[in-house]
Amino acid sequence: MVRRTEEPAIDRALLILMIVVAALCVVRAAPAQTRSPRDLGREFIAEGTAFPALRLPDLRTGEMTSLESLIDGRRTVLHVFASW
């Protein structure tokens, strides 16, 4: 269906109407980081400790899957990462 657009005449009364957008987020900048990534990584899960239990959705199927079931008693290379 072809729609016709009407070009309205100037309405001076409405021109004074300012629509103020209120959907603003008020945020404060956080302080800069102070710790090195290397230290943070070492403290997170230390060598010699058990990797924590996880139960999360599988990327391909969406089904909740435990990390333990994926490791399944085998030697594992585990990457915690992001594609960016």
Place this chain on the structure above:
Amino acid sequence: MPGWYTKTLESQRAGEINVIGVILEQHPDRCRLFMQWKQMDFPILVDSFNLIGAPLVPLTYLIDESGVVVKLWPGDEDLQAFLDAGPANGEAEAPGYATEGPGYEALRLVSGEDPDYEGAISVLTGEHSDGALAFQRGVAYRMRYDSQERHTTDFGEAVEAWSAALETDPNQYIWRRRIQQFGPRLDKPYPFYSWVDEARAEIRARGETPVALSVEPRGAELTSPERAFSASQRSAEQPDAGGAILADSQGLISLSSVVVPHTSGDAPAARVHLSLMPNDDLRAHWNNEGGGLVVWVDTGDGWRTDAELFEVANLEAPVSDETRTIEFEVHAPEGGRMDDLRVRGYALYYVCEGADGVCLYLRQDFNVLGK
């Protein structure tokens, strides 16, 4: 990480080693595209809420048969020694993490075919001092923003929650990156998803169909970092300087804005996201047989922006009701504070009311405030 995959491929095929991933992205299907592009195939668990509590990525671990971390960030020699070593001795202690709590409850609520975002946001709303909970609440808000159930305020709520989280722990790189993903170029450590077009082209060249993305990366997610602010040269002319276009006094289009700040200190830069949505209650929709959406912004008072005039093209269909977005960056004058930011602007658009209602060319004025 693709290098690691290649290095261990032979051992994987021989059954000597297992490769597993955990990803921490807001939009996990982007990782599916990445895996397809790099031709990698191993099980990956999705942890958008960062329930594991990782402080940064990437983290690579060698884990023995009993579940004990043998090495963090291993080198080639560590990997070879790991493969050559005999069976692990003894049993690992029971894992110390609970797989329950508000974060897991929220994950359960948003998973599946009928996600309950409201429920997830509700269980994640608690003490403001709990940074992890605030971060996870931001993730849930952004999930709803990216869904059909979007509320206009969801993205702003997400940025506010992530910022509150980061205030509790400035060393949490995952929380910081989630803000930077949408923030100003001066704050970007790298372009987040600029690889997507290249990935799709290479995948198509192989004769495959790229994994579809539920949410296209855009704007801030694609731009590169910059070291100095690139201000507009102000060559554009105002499209309605005289205010001749009738105001959208009914609110046929809902306009909202979110200011994403620089995450470090008092850096005087921010990225502004404007969203314009046809008003459902008025059954409004874009009239695509007119021109596209035009937006003009003016910072004034020494503030600078990277552009003043923006245009969003219409879809091919005669009418549509999609959300239209524009993004621009602002930079404070010497000594200026983000709290003092005030951007004035207006949007011009062709819009129709109801199924058979009148179509008009309208103007909506707006202010974006830093406080």
